[in-house]
Amino acid sequence: MTALLRDPLDAAALLRAGALVAFPTETVYGLGADACNGRAVAEIFAAKGRPHFNPLICHFADADAAFAQVRADARARALAARFWPGPLTLVLPRLADCRVELLAGAGLDTLAVRVPAHDLALAMLRAFGGPVAAPSANRSGRVSPTSPAHVMEELGGRIAAILDGGECAVGVESTVLDLAAGGAALLRPGGVPVEEIEAVIGPVGRPLPPEAAPAPTLRSPGLLLSHYAPALPLRLEAREVAADEALLAFGPPLPGAAITEQLSLSRDDREAARNLFGALRRLDAEGQRLGLRGIAAMPVPGGGLAPAIRDRLARAAAPRA
Ligand code: AMP
Numbered sequence: 655m656t657a658l659l660r661d662p663l664d665a666a667a668l669l670r671a672g673a674l675v676a677f678p679t680e681t682v683y684g685l686g687a688d689a690c691n692g693r694a695v696a697e698i699f700a701a702k703g704r705p706h707f708n709p710l711i712c713h714f715a716d717a718d719a720a721f722a723q724v725r726a727d728a729r730a731r732a733l734a735a736r737f738w739p740g741p742l743t744l745v746l747p748r749l750a751d752c753r754v755e756l757l758a759g760a761g762l763d764t765l766a767v768r769v770p771a772h773d774l775a776l777a778m779l780r781a782f783g784g785p786v787a788a789p790s791a792n793r794s795g796r797v798s799p800t801s802p803a804h805v806m807e808e809l810g811g812r813i814a815a816i817l818d819g820g821e822c823a824v825g826v827e828s829t830v831l832d833l834a835a836g837g838a839a840l841l842r843p844g845g846v847p848v849e850e851i852e853a854v855i856g857p858v859g860r861p862l863p864p865e866a867a868p869a870p871t872l873r874s875p876g877l878l879l880s881h882y883a884p885a886l887p888l889r890l891e892a893r894e895v896a897a898d899e900a901l902l903a904f905g906p907p908l909p910g911a912a913i914t915e916q917l918s919l920s921r922d923d924r925e926a927a928r929n930l931f932g933a934l935r936r937l938d939a940e941g942q943r944l945g946l947r948g949i950a951a952m953p954v955p956g957g958g959l960a961p962a963i964r965d966r967l968a969r970a971a972a973p974r975a
Pocket residue numbers: 708709710711745759762764765766788789790827830841842873874875876877
């Protein structure tokens with residue numbers, strides 16, 4: 655049985671007992687465990703079916719707590735001051751006395767850290783008082799959850815509890831920035847637009863688009879091509895749609911689809927990000943029920959959160975491994 659919790663103190667108590675607790679953040683729901691408890695961390699990988707080479711992000715109540723575990727240079731401190739709490743994850747070198755289990759970082763000498771901008775998450779983290787490892791609270795490779803109902807669908811019965819914070823405000827995962835290798839490299843576009851990061855620290859290396867990128871390397875082991883995948887095939891950059899397809903619309907919808915979900919009629923990137931995973935889930939469930947051939951996604955051009963949306967859609971459309 656997976657309990658639905660309202661009180662962040664109850665969530666913290668479960669974490670202390672070594673249990674898995676899904677909790678809301680501004681991006682998506684995370685699947686949390688005590689990052690210093692090897693058994694609890696191992697349970698995250700087991701519950702998600704996540705490969706052990708894919709490291710987890712550690713969540714903290716504030717920047718001081720995060721920077722007690724990793725080496726933060728001036729750029730990391732400037733970014734933390736500007737964007738934390740918020741949807742930016744920094745990959746930094748582990749300190750020699752870092753308390754986080756090596757397994758949480760997949761054995762790497764770096765650790766991904768962030769402070770989420772969500773009152774319930776912060777209250778839980780403060781009450782718990784230590785690092786909380788938390789990937790997205792979905793089965794590995796599937797669509798990320800942006801509501802307690804999504805988490806229940808994905809992990810109900812496999813985890814102790816879900817802290818109920820309603821719908822997530824941002825809707826796509828955090829931007830992951832690697833500062834450990836000397837330069838600054840974007841590992842995953844996300845909730846903080848890269849332009850805003852560059853305004854603070856200067857030029858950031860951009861990844862190749864997912865379909866053009868080489869196989870994941872040790873530096874960014876989580877950048878698997880196929881991810882966020884619905885069961886129905888997804889077709890990108892649709893300019894027309896067939897009667898036996900579901901449509902993921904961005905702006906005035908193409909005519910003729912069997913069913914349609916709208917990301918943002920006014921083509922607002924933030925509204926579209928917030929709607930993305932829920933819309934994909936609904937089209938996938940309803941499309942399968944109706945026996946449709948697949949989902950056609952209209953183009954989502956532009957900057958801001960649009961690159962993160964295009965990244966998720968490209969991975970959702972990629973051939974399964
Ligand atoms: P998730 O928490 O499931 O949304 O995924 C976390 C993302 O951060 C994955 O793409 C990971 O590969 C990436 N990540 C976490 N830790 C590190 C690290 N130490 N170095 C590089 N990438 C990381």
